[in-house]
Amino acid sequence: MHILLTGGTGFIGCELIKHLTGHQITVLTRSPKKAKTALKHADFSNIDYINKLSSFSDLNHIDVVINLAGEPIAAKRWSSEQKQKICQSRWNTTQQLVDLIKKSSHPPKCLISGSAVGIYGDKDKQQVYENAPLAKNGFPYQVCQQWETIALKAHSDKTRVCLLRTGIVLGSDGGALAAMLPPFKLGVGGKMGTGEQYMPWIHLQDTARAIAYLANHNKASGVFNLSAPHPVTNLAFTDSLAKILKRPAFMTTPKWLMNLIMGESSQLLFDSVRAKPKHLTELGFIFTFSHLEPALKQIFHAREN
Incomplete structure (x- = not known):
């Protein structure tokens, strides 16, 4: 297959390319030179780079589009300017891809496009399948709802979406876990607020494997929760992480403090989303890491080697 990949140098994209060997890949990147450095683990012979989608008049030569591009949502406080960056980096690229697909006489067979469990909002202890009601407001919902709406415009009898x-994607070299580790290593880790909020985690390898699986599965379309089958509460996550690191985890970070530090974006830490990957498992996808402790053990073993 010939795959067009946006966000290929990001945390997920770098891992995904390892799972796409044997395919021709075109990576959209603002800096091909930096991208080659970031993807030094990849086989350059099967990767091309472009720095703008206007290089194409259509996507007749592309079999699958994987769209992961977007400004990191948790990297900075959500100022008006930052919110604009988060939205436009997702919406604009997706719209350009949709426009190119519509211009194609032989369009890609599949568009795989990013979104996030934040679209559901705070669901407390409710199990959240793909048909669950969406949030009615909130910035994560606004970002993802429009992102998905744009992507779905590419759907046709020739292109599945x-x-x-x-x-929360967990891996050995970056992502959410990298931000969580410092306080735990210092012995001052602990739960966020009550710790009762559910964290829909997924191992980075399973994230990449699932995306590759959807690209190859001709019947895959619609919404997919990209999260492990067994989400855990923040307290359970904290206890497992402390156990593996052999560090105490007696601290509690109050919600008001994180609101003060992070502002509106602190909802990412306290919204409870007990997401279940029903559609993925119904398609036959098998997770390598279904439970948290084995996933964390593998991650820290990889970090040490």
């Missing part, structure tokens, strides 16, 4: 409602 898969939407990835991704949870």
